[in-house]
Amino acid sequence: KVSHRDILMKHLKEIKQIESMIKENLSILKDLQRESNIVSRIIEYKSRNNELGKLPPKIHVTAPTFCPRPVDRIEAKKLIGSIKPLTSTTIENGYTMKKQRGSSRELLDTPVVINTFNTGYTNLKNVSFYSEQEIWASARVSEIKCFNIKGNAINAIKTRSGENPNDIAVTSEGCLLYTDWELRTVNKVVNGQIEEIITLQGWIPSNICVTSSGDLLLEMCNDDESHCKVVRYSGSVEKQTIQNNENGKPLYSGDYKIKYIAENRNLDICVADLAARAVVVVSQAGKLRFRYTGHPSKENPFKTRGITTNSQGQILIADGGSLCIHILDQDGHFLSHIDNRMFDDPNGICVDTLDNLYVTEYNTGDIKVIKYLK
Template identity: 65%
Template structure:
């Protein structure tokens, strides 16, 4: 019983530590949303002010036209007046010519009447008083922090869940051909959504019976380095050429993470909804694992306590998965090792294959997943099998006779999905009682 309780409390502690670690990232996401909302409001306000300025310029132009028209009328009268005065002076010079004087008609009465005066008032701006509470209501509101305490406490793992044993002979319960040459990854969401990728720019989605339900093409034209599926069924994939992590929502591709100086590799989605991404620098000599909350970087794992690299080796595939106990497991193909660290990045153990297979081919891990028992399943391409470890790294057994397995995942019943590299055949294998 203690063997069950102690790990349960360890998981509870790790879960709380994970929540604490994710605080900054979660609140940063809210701050980003709030700032974006503020920018949208500023745009709307700027738009209204610009519209009012446009109206003001139109009023000013109209104001000017009215005054210029009136000015021209006054200038015209003034010209007539000057012309009349010039005529009178001419008459004075020819005062002895009676006919000329008789022809003159006085316009004094016309000029004596003052012209109409045009009064144009300036427009006025009538600002409304600022009402902070009303503005706050219009923009939105922040729901206060809620805190509840469940007196029933945490639910410890049931003994029946911890006592699942391996089948003596694993059973292939389903199989279909993906049509891929050189497949790389498989990710299960439901029996209607099983995603698979290969050395092809097309990512396919299959139903459990093997027919394609939809497909996505990578924008860069290159194959995706890896794929994963979020808890709400959105496909994620890494594009090594564009150095982006992409999310597919309703068939539309969105770039959610863009890297500078680093190339994204394999990735996975954690139980908290974070994204773990393996990446290498542009020299392809240094590797690290980065945790993202949305598009916000939260934490990077790169070095052991002695400052040496956790993930050595040349540029190669490094499959990644988060275990149920929150450990981070990375299968490093080039050096033939699985490196397991806790969520803070502290090394827990390395698995280099088992001595029972030392006389056969070198251990080459080309896929990794975990199940509800916190067991770690590793695709061994060179030895045509899947290794099954417990959460401490102890070998429990194998799933044999899988032709160059690559890219693992499990469904909700812990059945393992694996693709054969040479044939492109996907197999669903039951290995637990």
């Protein structure tokens, strides 16, 4: 009894701590609102939405149950059965975020480009948004640049190997991550210093994303390019491998071609498999949910590139064949596309906190910001 009570009391204490941090953050925001004329304080403010939006694990307590044993009348006084003791388990992601009223947003009939800036790169590949002061981009060079929303370069990092990174991502704390195919590592940049957090043997790291829980999803290919898989890491610890379907068949093509990856609002894992010309979506447990192979209205082959998801649970995919962006709902149904007249050769994509879409143009080195939701 005492141990279970301790578990519940500890859980309550953690919830109260989160509540206290939320109240503290609200107080800071109110101060900023009152002092809105002090621009420096507003610029210095770092959003804690990602940190405070994480829900605690859910404690599930199973009540005692009576388990009778077979008895006869003679043995009735001796054999009366037994009672299982109380048990408790911790269920990760046991809570679900309720959708706020009025949070549903419709697609614009005609999306618009609201900002464009040039990175100075050719062969521009990847983009990852953290804030309007930290937008990271990488190309087929060893340098990864950080821009503000005006397109000013404010920082740059050189990869340790001197090779271009396969992919980049940013943690909820604002730390840059990049995959290094030459050293077979996933690297974290903290205060300008590069730390190796994952080192692979026999596998080459490719694309990466950070989940809502803070885990890393890493897509990788083996040395002879016969197998690919997605591995979930907590820090440097491997937690889950996603490779085959329920029949033992590979979920993903085995070659080294790009497979951008993203987690959806419902915790589905979405992979844009270029060689398979398909988007492969599995559940959090790794079970295949659906494959999307393009829309019949497009005459050119479906060539997947970047993939991202938004607050509506929609999936956005850059198509290098038709030079457009496909928009799906979370169950794989086609909703719309962003027309190819808006950009040249779209590649990596991501969304900001307002769901505006950032699109890298491989040939021009431009990043275009597109408003597509009302």
